[in-house]
Amino acid sequence: MKKIFEGKTKDVYLLDDGNYRLKFKDDVTGEGGVFDPGANTVGLTIEGIGKRNLEVSVRFFEILQKAGIKTHYIGADIENGTMDVKPAKTFGKGLEIICRFKAVGSFLRRYGGYVNEGDDLDGYVEATLKDDRRGDPLVTSEGLEVLGIMSQEQFAQIKAETRKIADLIRSEIGKKGLELYDIKFEFGLDADGSVMLIDEISSGNMRVYKGGTIMDPLDLTATLLSER
Numbered sequence: 171m172k173k174i175f176e177g178k179t180k181d182v183y184l185l186d187d188g189n190y191r192l193k194f195k196d197d198v199t200g201e202g203g204v205f206d207p208g209a210n211t212v213g214l215t216i217e218g219i220g221k222r223n224l225e226v227s228v229r230f231f232e233i234l235q236k237a238g239i240k241t242h243y244i245g246a247d248i249e250n251g252t253m254d255v256k257p258a259k260t261f262g263k264g265l266e267i268i269c270r271f272k273a274v275g276s277f278l279r280r281y282g283g284y285v286n287e288g289d290d291l292d293g294y295v296e297a298t299l300k301d302d303r304r305g306d307p308l309v310t311s312e313g314l315e316v317l318g319i320m321s322q323e324q325f326a327q328i329k330a331e332t333r334k335i336a337d338l339i340r341s342e343i344g345k346k347g348l349e350l351y352d353i354k355f356e357f358g359l360d361a362d363g364s365v366m367l368i369d370e371i372s373s374g375n376m377r378v379y380k381g382g383t384i385m386d387p388l389d390l391t392a393t394l395l396s397e398r
Contacts, residue, residue, distance in 0.1 A: 179199065199374070226372045227246075255368070260368075262317065262318075267355045271291055271336075272288050273291055311326070327365055347380065349378065356368050373390040
């Protein structure tokens with residue numbers, strides 16, 4: 171096993187069988203010692219958060235696999251904070267796909283002249299390039315094709331898959347009396363060139379409300395892992 175990448179919240183190891191092992195860390199993104207899932211730097215360390223994020227991801231990946239959704243997930247060792255995944259070819263230098271059910275966050279900041287906070291968006295899907303230096307810019311399907319990142323046909327497939335996955339997670343979260351406002355995913359290509367969901371599905375990747383109030387990601391993690 172060889173470490174090939176050290177990330178902000180996960181390290182990546184290449185296994186002898188050609189698969190990869192993700193090691194979830196207790197480092198979380200933020201600034202000035204304050205947790206912020208949208209930040210681009212490590213802000214603090216929270217003991218045990220790596221394993222809890224892993225556990226949330228595993229629960230969602232297993233739900234998706236039962237529903238026939240193709241993912242990179244193979245298995246996990248919660249105690250050691252690791253998840254084994256299939257190799258994947260990323261799109262470009264990294265691409266995030268966001269599914270929005272309500273107008274909040276950056277969507278509201280961009281389009282506040284046309285929508286009000288909390289307006290329904292009916293699973294609107296958009297894409298952003300992973301580029302910290304340029305503020306993760308939005309990109310259209312035409313732009314993705316022009317940049318050589320993916321074809322418009324591939325984006326249409328990912329868009330449909332995103333809505334399906336987001337609806338499943340939204341339904342699962344709803345069982346806890348919570349409402350999913352938006353969520354972000356990453357996709358890649360498997361060895362056969364098929365699109366599959368990659369990375370993780372944890373509280374820091376979604377915006378969830380309870381009774382009209384946004385939930386802190388740490389509180390959300392605890393709620394999702396509770397048996398009630």
